[in-house]
Amino acid sequence: MTEGLWSLIQAPWTLRPDTLVGATLLAVAAALLGEAFWRVLRWPRLLGYGIVGTVLALTGAGARGNETELRLAVDVALALLLFEAGARLNLRWLGRNPWLLASSVAEALLSAFAVYAVARAFEVDPRAAGALAVLTMCVSPAVVQRVVSECGAAGQVTERLFALSALNTLYAVFAMQLLIAGLRLTDPATWTEALGPTLFSFFGSILLGAALGSVVAAIARRLDLRNENSVVLLLGCVLLALVIAKTLQFSTLLVPLLAGLWLRNRSERPWVWPRHFGTAGGVLVLVLFVAVSSAWSVDVLLAAGGAAIALLAARFAAKGAAVVVFARPSGLSWRQAGCLAGALLPLSATAWVLALDFTQMHPSPGSALLPILLAMVAWMALLGPLAVLYGLHFAGELDVVTPRASK
Amino acid sequence: MTLETFAPSRAYTLGVELELQIVNSHDYDLTPGAADLLRLMKGYQLAADVKPEITSSMIELSTGVCERHVQVVDQLREVRDALVESAGRLDLRLAGGGTHSFQDWSQRRIFDTPRFHHVSQLYGYLSKQFTVFGQHVHIGCPGPDQALWLLHAMSRFVPHVIALSASSPFIQGYDTGFQSARLNSVNAFPLSGRAPFILTWDEFSVYFGKMARTGVVESMKDFYWDIRPKPEFGTIEVRVMDTPLSVERAAAIAVYLQCVARWLVTEKPFEPQEDDYLAYTYNRFQACRFGLDGEVVDPATAEHRVLRELIRETIKNVELQAIELHAERGLQLLLQALDAPDGSDAAWLRAVQAREQFLPEVVRQQCERFERG
Numbered sequence: 001m002t003e004g005l006w007s008l009i010q011a012p013w014t015l016r017p018d019t020l021v022g023a024t025l026l027a028v029a030a031a032l033l034g035e036a037f038w039r040v041l042r043w044p045r046l047l048g049y050g051i052v053g054t055v056l057a058l059t060g061a062g063a064r065g066n067e068t069e070l071r072l073a074v075d076v077a078l079a080l081l082l083f084e085a086g087a088r089l090n091l092r093w094l095g096r097n098p099w100l101l102a103s104s105v106a107e108a109l110l111s112a113f114a115v116y117a118v119a120r121a122f123e124v125d126p127r128a129a130g131a132l133a134v135l136t137m138c139v140s141p142a143v144v145q146r147v148v149s150e151c152g153a154a155g156q157v158t159e160r161l162f163a164l165s166a167l168n169t170l171y172a173v174f175a176m177q178l179l180i181a182g183l184r185l186t187d188p189a190t191w192t193e194a195l196g197p198t199l200f201s202f203f204g205s206i207l208l209g210a211a212l213g214s215v216v217a218a219i220a221r222r223l224d225l226r227n228e229n230s231v232v233l234l235l236g237c238v239l240l241a242l243v244i245a246k247t248l249q250f251s252t253l254l255v256p257l258l259a260g261l262w263l264r265n266r267s268e269r270p271w272v273w274p275r276h277f278g279t280a281g282g283v284l285v286l287v288l289f290v291a292v293s294s295a296w297s298v299d300v301l302l303a304a305g306g307a308a309i310a311l312l313a314a315r316f317a318a319k320g321a322a323v324v325v326f327a328r329p330s331g332l333s334w335r336q337a338g339c340l341a342g343a344l345l346p347l348s349a350t351a352w353v354l355a356l357d358f359t360q361m362h363p364s365p366g367s368a369l370l371p372i373l374l375a376m377v378a379w380m381a382l383l384g385p386l387a388v389l390y391g392l393h394f395a396g397e398l399d400v401v402t403p404r405a406s407k
Numbered sequence: 408m409t410l411e412t413f414a415p416s417r418a419y420t421l422g423v424e425l426e427l428q429i430v431n432s433h434d435y436d437l438t439p440g441a442a443d444l445l446r447l448m449k450g451y452q453l454a455a456d457v458k459p460e461i462t463s464s465m466i467e468l469s470t471g472v473c474e475r476h477v478q479v480v481d482q483l484r485e486v487r488d489a490l491v492e493s494a495g496r497l498d499l500r501l502a503g504g505g506t507h508s509f510q511d512w513s514q515r516r517i518f519d520t521p522r523f524h525h526v527s528q529l530y531g532y533l534s535k536q537f538t539v540f541g542q543h544v545h546i547g548c549p550g551p552d553q554a555l556w557l558l559h560a561m562s563r564f565v566p567h568v569i570a571l572s573a574s575s576p577f578i579q580g581y582d583t584g585f586q587s588a589r590l591n592s593v594n595a596f597p598l599s600g601r602a603p604f605i606l607t608w609d610e611f612s613v614y615f616g617k618m619a620r621t622g623v624v625e626s627m628k629d630f631y632w633d634i635r636p637k638p639e640f641g642t643i644e645v646r647v648m649d650t651p652l653s654v655e656r657a658a659a660i661a662v663y664l665q666c667v668a669r670w671l672v673t674e675k676p677f678e679p680q681e682d683d684y685l686a687y688t689y690n691r692f693q694a695c696r697f698g699l700d701g702e703v704v705d706p707a708t709a710e711h712r713v714l715r716e717l718i719r720e721t722i723k724n725v726e727l728q729a730i731e732l733h734a735e736r737g738l739q740l741l742l743q744a745l746d747a748p749d750g751s752d753a754a755w756l757r758a759v760q761a762r763e764q765f766l767p768e769v770v771r772q773q774c775e776r777f778e779r780g
Contacts, residue, residue, distance in 0.1 A: 090432055096495040158444045159431070159498055224765075270767040272434045331447055331496045397439075 008305065026052060027283070029313045034149035042142065044150045044389060046143065049286055050381040053293025057378065062294035065356045067195050074291055077284035078142065078241050078349050079256040080235075082169070085141035086260020087271065089166040100160070103326030104167045107344070111168075118314040122307045124372065127183065127365035131358050132372060134179055136315055138172035140348035147388040155397035157334065157340050161388070164255075164323075164340075169350055173253045176354050177202055180361050197249065205250040209258025212241040212308040217271075218262050225273035234273060234278060253353060292349045293381035296374040308375035312347070319344045336395055346384030347376055348375030410615040410627070413551035413608060416472070416641030419669050419732065420547030423479055423661045424469040425650050426460055426540040427777075428502045433645050435770035437464035438540070440499045442582040447493035459767040461527070462538050464510075466490070466501075472547070476662045476737045483654035484780065491778045492691035500774040503657075504752070505575030505589035505649025508766040530596070532596045539589040542572060544661045546668050551608030553672070555622050557644045558602060558634050559679035560671045562666070562687060564646050565633055566694035566703050567721065570714045571660050571741060573698045574752035580766060586698030586753040589649050589765035590691070598624065599631040600688070604681045611636070633691075636772070647691075652776045655740060662737035666725040669732060676724075682706055703777035715745055 033046030056062045063070055094101040112133040119129035144165045148158055181202070185193035215237050218251040238256060245255045263271060320341030327337030355373045359366025392398050421531045431438040448457045458467045459513075468490065470482040494501050548554035573586035585591065593599050605611045618624045627635060633647045643662055651657045670676070685706040693701035699715040722729075722738050729735050744750035749758045756778075759769045 013515040033701050088433060090498055093432070093495075097498075100496075154431070155439050156497055163498075268771060270433065270766055271766075272772055331443070331493075333446060 007358070008037045011135060020384075023287075026056070026290060027286060030286055031088065034286075037214075038150070038230035042151075044147045044385050046146050046150070046289055047382060049289035050293040050385065053295075054293035054378075054381055056290070057296050058298060061178065062297060063291040065295060065352070070287075070291055073284055073287045074353065075242060075252050076239060077281070077288035079238055079252060080281045080284065081142040081145055081288075082253060082350070083167065083238055083256040083260040084145060084165040085162070086257045086262075087264045088162045089261055089264060089334065090163075091261070091265045093163065097330055099326050099330035100163065103322055104164050104332055107164065107322035108168045108171045108318040110322050111315045112137050114314040114318035115311055118311050118371070119307075120308070122181060124307075125368045128364070128372075130370050131176070131179060131222060131355070131362075131365060132311070134175045134377070135172055135351045135354040135358070135373070136311065136345075136347060137175070138169040138350050138354075139319075139344050140350055140380075141165045141169050142285070142288065142345040142349050143384050144343075144388055146289075147385050148392070151389060151392065151398050153392045153397045155392075155395060156395050157336050157343065157395040158392060161341055161343050161391075164344065165391070169253075170257060170261075172354065173251060173257065174356065177205075177251060177254070178235045180358060183362055183365075201248075201250050204248055205245065205254040208241055208250055209255045210262045212237060212255065212259035213262030213266065215290050216259065220271050220273075225271060231273060232280075251357075253350065276380075287337060288349055292352050292377060295352055296378040300371045300374050301378055304371040305379075306376040307372055308379055311372065311378055312345075312379060315347075316341075316345060337405070339391045339395035341391075342394075343388045344407035345380065347380040347389035348384060352377055409619070411638040412610045413554065413636070413638040414641040415549050415551075416547035417474075417555075418423060418547055418549050418672070419474075419576075419665055420642075421473045421479060421665050422470055422543075422545035422640070422642065423483065423541040423657060424467060425468050425483070425503070425654070425657055426465055426542075427490070427650065428504060428507050428540055429464045429466055430500050430502060430507070430770055430774065432500050435463075435767040435774075437507050438499065439463035440494070440497060441466045444490065444493055444565075445500065446605035447496060451489045451493075452539050453486050453489060454482045457486065457490065458496045465538065465540065472546040475732065476734045477646070477657060479658040479661055480655065480737075483658055487654050487777070500771070501576065501777055502770060502773040503650045503654075504540060504653040504756070504773055505573070505587055505778045506578050506759075508577035508756075509580040510538065511579065517700050539575065539592050540587065541593075541646060542648040542650045542657050542660065544645045544648070544664050545637060545640055546645070546664060547640075547642050549641075550634070550683050551611075551638070552606065554636050554641075555608065556679065557605050557613060557668055557671060558636060559604060559606065559683065560677070561643070561645065561664070561668065562601065562664065562679070563648050563681055564721070565645075565656060565669050565687075566690045566701065567664055567718050568645065568660055568664060569647050569649075569694035570654070570698045570751070571663065571693065571718065571744070572703060572752070573695070574649040574652055576756055577760070577766065582629075582757070582760070583586065585696050586751060587649050587695045590695050596631045596762055598629060600633065601684055602630070602632045602635060604684065605681075606679075614745070622721060632732075647684055649752070652755065652773060653780055654777075656744075656752065659740040662732065662734035662743060665720075665732060665736065666728040666734050667721065670725045673728070679767055697743065698753055719745060 030049045033051055034045030037043040037048045038045050115136045116129050116133035117133050123336040144161055181198040185191045216234060219233060225234060241255055242252055245252050322342045324337045327334060351373060355370055359370055426772055429438060429440040429644055430436060441459050444466055445457060445459060455470045460467045468486050472477055474480045487546045490501055495511045548557060569587055570643060575587050575589040576582055576585060594724060604704060634643055634645050637644045648660060683706060686704040690703040693703050694714060701714045702711045703714060704711055729738050756769060759772050
């Protein structure tokens with residue numbers, strides 16, 4: 001009796017990330033540290049979140065990605081960011097500037113080939129290397145958006161960074177769906193039962209994305225989305241779509257991304273809402289970044305850290321080369337192309353979630369892939385945001401827009 | 408620094424300058440894109456010229472020396488199409504209009520040249536608030552004295568062209584009630600307003616010398632007058648207009664001024680005098696506030712007239728000049744605008760906002776109107 005009571009009193013106070021008080025203290029620490037970085041160095045607050053995550057990882061208390069509540073927070077935060085990423089991508093631009101599309105396709109393909117080749121050189125299993133190639137195509141739209149909005153960046157490099165990261169995320173998510181389905185369908189033991197669910201999930205994700213985009217458009221026509229109450233409504237819609245996606249086993253990445261894309265491109269009318277859906281979204285984004293940057297462990301880094309560096313270097317070279325080759329025809333100066341190439345470094349939440357989903361469906365190649373990816377994400381936790389920051393800095397695009405919150 | 412000598416130019420030749428807004432295609436706020444646009448515009452061989460302006464979200468285009476309406480229209484359309492094509496490659500949009508409807512002036516960045524930084528340091532927030540967009544029209548004059556005579560004779564027509572071009576009802580997200588709120592920003596500058604009533608170039612040089620000695624001005628560029636002489640071009644420059652929403656309207660306003668100038672010089676309907684300026688600022692205010700419905704006063708007769716009627720009457724008066732200068736088409740366009748309910752650009756903008764209730768969407772439609780013509 002007393003023992004039960006004792007554990008009841010003690011349980012919520014245990015200092016672990018998965019208890020309420022632990023999580024709260026972490027959030028406070030991340031927010032404080034982020035603010036300190038911003039005040040002292042003018043670095044994005046994101047870095048503070050990243051350092052809290054890194055400390056967690058070093059102490060062995062990092063996220064593993066299978067915690068139910070944490071995964072929900074991560075999914076929601078990522079959904080908001082991907083929705084925004086999609087809603088920023090103007091497909092008509094690709095029509096008017098085909099060289100931009102060419103550079104996007106080239107950087108994604110080249111990076112996939114380069115990563116695959118280097119992974120194979122490190123004797124990674126071909127299926128795991130393939131998955132790694134696919135999911136490292138994407139440049140974290142989460143990091144890009146966060147850094148851009150915190151530092152008030154605007155200009156051509158900023159716009160292209162948004163466009164390329166939204167596009168390569170779209171490619172990566174699509175390609176991952178195909179890869180997961182492909183691996184199941186080529187296995188004679190599972191293909192008959194896999195075909196139905198695969199098609200259902202694929203087309204269901206697209207339909208649900210379009211539906212969410214239409215609902216948001218309908219709301220935005222009647223209400224001003226800059227109003228706090230409308231934002232809550234918007235947030236509710238995204239959450240609902242996410243819950244439906246999870247229940248029906250749709251892709252939780254594809255649905256919000258396509259919804260944003262649908263909203264932006266179905267009509268030319270502009271939509272304006274507070275970034276990351278205001279305060280509620282901001283908290284979730286903080287949780288997301290702490291979680292992602294804590295997802296590795298010392299063992300993982302010791303085992304796969306070297307390979308991760310080689311893969312990141314190959315990825316950087318491939319993406320950079322594609323951007324530079326297509327710079328002039330697509331209308332960029334050499335300097336801007338260099339800055340853009342540097343800013344295409346971040347690897348974060350989207351890749352992590354993709355890797356987790358892949359591992360869940362295909363545990364054997366997944367277990368070969370996960371440590372390498374986690375090591376890559378670990379290196380990029382702090383380097384990624386700084387690469388974006390300095391890329392935009394050297395392009396002369398920082399502090400153009402005063403962030404609304406700091407006024 | 409002394410005043411430059413007046414380089415004579417052919418009478419009634421025209422040059423048109425338009426300051427344009429560069430906006431993004433996402434939320435339609437102003438965006439720094441001038442340097443990128445200028446880089447892409449190097450690939451075009453055009454009769455008109457494209458230049459940077461004080462903030463990096465503004466770009467200025469200017470025609471070469473033109474004689475006829477059709478020339479102005481062709482040059483403006485050609486450079487507009489090239490700009491629109493370049494902007495499309497950068498996912499930027501371009502718009503006319505005297506102000507951006509909802510931009511936040513504190514967020515504007517000063518274009519990176521020494522002169523612009525100097526202006527920015529001197530005028531502080533005024534120079535950022537000066538993110539307004541105007542049309543300037545140069546009219547060629549064969550000699551400096553005729554230029555000064557014409558400058559003062561034209562002052563009566565300043566309210567006309569303010570009303571015809573008015574396209575800045577919104578500032579910082581609010582409806583100002585004005586048809587042209589842009590000129591209120593210009594008025595804040597110490598050397599804005601009317602030029603001193605001096606009719607000979609010799610006297611004007613003396614005046615300039617005195618002003619330069621005070622250190623207040625260094626060149627003619629430091630005067631922000633409504634109409635000012637431009638000695639190196641041999642022109643007078645009318646600077647009160649908002650950038651209209653389309654280049655066609657801009658060309659029509661330019662030839663309206665051209666016809667009036669020729670009418671004034673050839674028929675001499677009146678002699679300019681200092682008393683012309685008695686009601687000048689009042690009339691100017693009426694035009695800014697009420698546009699074509701503004702009531703202006705003739706200081707000589709104390710008669711109050713509605714601008715819409717005065718403009719119609721002027722177009723009748725200059726009929727002969729219009730034929731001589733092949734400007735009928737331009738004036739026809741203005742007559743149509745006088746008759747239409749949303750004939751002024753400001754009225755059109757207000758009508759769009761009344762329908763959409765969303766200023767970013769207003770700016771988007773403004774872009775369509777400019778880009779399509």
